[in-house]
Amino acid sequence: MRFSKTLMTGLIMFACVNAFAQKKAEKFEKLEIEMFPKAKDGFKQVYIQLPVAKNESDLKVEFFVGAEKMLDCNNYFLMGSVKTQDLQGWGYNYYEVESNGEAGGTLMGCLDQKKTKKFITLQPEIVRYNSKLPLVFYVPKDLEVRYRILRPDAKMKSAVQR
Numbered sequence: 001m002r003f004s005k006t007l008m009t010g011l012i013m014f015a016c017v018n019a020f021a022q023k024k025a026e027k028f029e030k031l032e033i034e035m036f037p038k039a040k041d042g043f044k045q046v047y048i049q050l051p052v053a054k055n056e057s058d059l060k061v062e063f064f065v066g067a068e069k070m071l072d073c074n075n076y077f078l079m080g081s082v083k084t085q086d087l088q089g090w091g092y093n094y095y096e097v098e099s100n101g102e103a104g105g106t107l108m109g110c111l112d113q114k115k116t117k118k119f120i121t122l123q124p125e126i127v128r129y130n131s132k133l134p135l136v137f138y139v140p141k142d143l144e145v146r147y148r149i150l151r152p153d154a155k156m157k158s159a160v161q162r
Helices: 001-022
Strands: 043-048 060-071 076-080 083-086 090-099 103-105 116-121 125-128 134-141 142-152
Touching: 043 142, 060 076, 060 103, 060 134, 134 142
Parallel strands: 076 116, 090 134
Antiparallel strands: 043 134, 060 116, 060 125, 060 142, 076 103, 083 090
16 A cells, blocks of 8 residues: 555656656747858858747847957956848848957956956847747857847836826
């Protein structure tokens, strides 16, 4: 009797863990990027494929184009820009990055000359979330694209009247 209760408990736990793991598996739309142009010399094509999500209209994607560099205590940023381009005949957008990798920053006097690895970026951009289309970028070979998904607060808040 005790063995069957243990076995039953084990089976129920296994079913719950399996159901949870299946729910956590992300679902993706079929990726098609063949229609996008090939990368020019000195550039690479990178893309972000977003998983299918509930209420995608509530979500946003913030992307960062940058590079890791060994830097001192100052605050740095990458110089350059991201241009949105239209994929003629398709109605899709893609992004071209113009940057030579040079950094600008503050000129504080650092007491210690210790350098640490930091990811410095161009001005981050926020775009709408759409799992049906990839976000396609053309970036110089020495830069990379990182991103995060922005989700709204569940609770709407009121402004304070003066």
